[in-house]
Amino acid sequence: MQIRIPHVVIVGVGFAGLYAAKTLAGQNFRVTLLDRRNHHTFQPLLYQVASAALSPGEIAVPIRHIFSKAPNIETLLDEVTGFDLKNQRVLMDDDSIIYDYLIVASGATHTYFGHDEWASLAPGLKTVEDATEIRRRVLLAYEIAERDAQLGKPVSPINIVVVGGGPTGVELAGAMAEIARQVLADDFRAIRPATTRVLLVEAGSRILSTYPEDLSRSATEQLQKLGVDVLTGAAVTEIADDHIMIGDKLLPSTVVLWGAGVAASPLGKRLGAPTDRAGRVIVTEDLTIPGHSNVFVLGDLAAVKQSDGKPVPGVAPAAIQMGKYAGEMILADARHQPRKPFVYHDKGSLATIGRSAAVGEIGRAHFSGFPAWIAWLLVHIYFLIGFHNRILVLLQWLWAYVSFSRGARLITGQSRSVAPREHGVVHEADVSNEEVAQRIGNSVPYR
């Protein structure tokens, strides 16, 4: 039965993969979702986990649960290692799946511009694990300072440095300033978190460079009002345990967060199609790769040009539109209808900065401050996957807004850089488990 109906395999369940699947739900196709994670992460709110405003469970939903009512959609937790386009196969470790249609949407990860040694010193923000690691480091910095102060040891001021003035860096910097100035204000006795220096470092001439200049200016002012120092034209040349270098200028740092470079998932290159400098697959006008009209590449993994020649931005709305488009084209094929080229509809963009602080651009209109923030809030709550999360997140936010309290301010687990034996016997190596985790847990980060 299943053998006869065409099989669509979707690799990576970010926004693009998710909406492609939603479009095919209940249709006469067998759809297999392949992801190394069991959950879809609502990336736009990841920084709220990093800043302890939300718990991971509030911004991530089990993939198979999203499609529990769609019997034609299967979910597979596994690791894609490559593709055999000639035989229409997706390759895993020692397994493979045959497809009629392939959708690759494994997204992007952060890049350290060749300085991979910075990765452990300056975590980025792509996964739930990244977010909880950032939360752990930031909260721990205050705990250590408080302890040292109480024990009469010398305490150096806390400097949180965020590298990269794009939307992620701006979100993180604003959130870190809020934690320091508001959330933790009353909770310490020997140190004053409000004296924390939050520094946003951008190599370019202005932050939020994809936005109009007036909004960059406004964003800078709003960040400064939150207590963030914004440093532009400042390229990081070194990151160490306790400082960063900008040119030959040394800046002390307690915690460094990485909001800079983004590179496409390595899976793109394994398709054998041409890629751009960022490793994104250069797709045809129907988002497929040359010579393979049944292989779509979507979301951050795809390099797509708009009619005006500008690239389609790597944002959630674009990924969602691509996902829907791919699903519709597959349905069109079944109806023997011709494919229309993909057209990106720019509905405007919003970047949040902090409590009542944001910037937005919708058509020719530019917004700043509270109105932009409310717009951002509503849009994101609306798009949050999973009704039950949507309600609870709204409540969490309302609560956090009135109380400045942080429900998710937990330091859990170990630094992922601590060897397991140090956990003591309870966590000693469990081989079978280890193998499983290796097979399933470690690979190219999906979007």
Added chain:
Amino acid sequence: MQIRIPHVVIVGVGFAGLYAAKTLAGQNFRVTLLDRRNHHTFQPLLYQVASAALSPGEIAVPIRHIFSKAPNIETLLDEVTGFDLKNQRVLMDDDSIIYDYLIVASGATHTYFGHDEWASLAPGLKTVEDATEIRRRVLLAYEIAERDAQLGKPVSPINIVVVGGGPTGVELAGAMAEIARQVLADDFRAIRPATTRVLLVEAGSRILSTYPEDLSRSATEQLQKLGVDVLTGAAVTEIADDHIMIGDKLLPSTVVLWGAGVAASPLGKRLGAPTDRAGRVIVTEDLTIPGHSNVFVLGDLAAVKQSDGKPVPGVAPAAIQMGKYAGEMILADARHQPRKPFVYHDKGSLATIGRSAAVGEIGRAHFSGFPAWIAWLLVHIYFLIGFHNRILVLLQWLWAYVSFSRGARLITGQSRSVAPREHGVVHEADVSNEEVAQRIGNSVPYR
């Protein structure tokens, strides 16, 4: 200023330490809370995190946040290594704190009866990390079975074995049965989670042995109704990756959970006072240790007899009463009032089994099923620390109750048994961080 007022140091912020501190909040004492975790864990609901019904952030609250409005209470995230009673010092790695009063309430951990090699094969449930590790293993078991089934590989049935028929084991077994029969029912295509076998193994003659026999019987029946096989008089002699042995009988197991032995925190022995077989400190009638009326030992770490000679049970209400008592005695000393001996008020006990299933004993009255479950629910929501959590947890539960959905069904992080290098470069060793985590992160689990 602080130097003159007496200094109370509380080691371990479980229920006992927490309520001792609450009693001393705003009083003319300087109070220092010492814990290796930054959060107080609401242990009675830990099994709900293990069963993905709640997120860690919903049952754990940052300790310093609980006391943000009590300026006389400081929180210190650090690792206690021992005590110097003669010089009234609490010892950490290379620091120490002088106290006037010492309260040690570092609780209990699970013991494997000398089979420490079982620890990695059968995680217990004492910390948030334990709970998320159990959640990870259980969810992963279904993911792997589904994948193998979809890839046409042989799939062996899923057997979840819970060792130990005490309250924790009963909670876990009931929760696992619910996940299998209800929560995951519609989410898989190639396997039927409802066919999972959940087995509760108890060495003694009956489960919930601290309860009256009729309630043990009722609990067994309620478990069976949920789909749990209850095996009593069955001592586990071996635990392996894929099976356990009971005597010479082999039972296949996919996941094994440990709800059996409990041992006092090693810190108890380091007080140099007499301890019982379980390592609990044998305290005097005012819960102090012989010859040191300023050193209290509370909660699961203390061996206390009731007037009738029965031991005070290791339950939250007892810990709370001891904490309040110690705080009051310290205040009494300041007023030069004599100390009254500690008296445990048994307000009855409740054990939850699952959805609408529980048993309870209040005075002579015995409850079962829905009424007992409602009583349990109300009591626990009431006691949940942190108003904002209380509300959200209630909502989570209501939602989970009507929808059987599980908001927290995430597989995050790696098995704590996977070496960090396997995480890939993003998680490479970060020495400074590692040292910190070693100093703060690893030690005797507190209650």
